[in-house]
Amino acid sequence: MMLHLTSCVLRSTFHAVRFTWLIVLVALAIGQPAIAQVPAPDEETYRIAKQLNCPTCAGRNLADCPTETCAQWKAEIKAQLDAGKSAEEVLDYFQARFGPTVLQEPPKTGVTAPLWAAPVGAALVFLIAAGWVMWRTSRRAAPATLAAAGGSEDPFVAALEEEVRKDG
Template sequence: MKRFSTLLIPLLVAGCLSLHAQTVDEDLVHEIADNLRCPTCQGLSVNDSEAGFSVQIRNKVRDMLMAGQGRAEIEAYFVARYGEWILRTPPAEGFNLLIWILPALGLAGGFWFVWSKSTQWKAKDRPPPEELDALTAEEERRVLQDLKRFENS
């Protein structure tokens, strides 16, 4: 019995260590798979799809993570295999930079258009300033008299 336990304990420890070494952060698998487009489903990520092809891609992501590869290497692998189309979030470089910039420019242009039109409409609604007549000598004398009274009090 002692001999059996002497053999069993190292085997159990080795088995536990190998299981621990093979664990992968499933959140990271889902995060990477969420950024990959399902090749067979319309508008779904690999993470959301249950198509056979998506399951294979998720398993490949898991295997690559177990092999020690990082997120960038995994995404580069799938881009090399399927093209940039496979990424749900295109990289912000080159022509794809327009995808990131144009919505902000469109929004800013829309705000500018609304602002400029509203100022034009306000200007149209405002009555034109009337010409002011010059003060007569009597009016000027009264203004000066009122100013002196104000300064003296």
């Protein structure tokens, strides 16, 4: 009797799990077309807008700024892309019209080239200075190392060390 009851419980649990999976699959099948019909944002417009600064908000890129000016600029980007211009041509257009400060990453030429080279130069200066300090420190430590190794420059100390070695 107990075995029959256990098998009935297991069978009803199996049917409940199977029914739950059926509901999940139906819900996914019904919900999938609605998700697929949502228009995807224009990736190229967004990618270009991420490379431009907002003209009114300091430190914000064009893609993340909700101002009306940014909306107009994004529409201009989309229109130029639809006209067949490349991403570089669109960026060049905005740079020519508003100057290099409109770009999130300024060009690495002209006046800004030393600014891009400054971190590398600073790292080299630091490494050279650290190497020089280590070299100077090792030169000062050399006589102390010789004395500790038994190669003392003082003849009296050398004779004393020799005598200790003979007795020891």
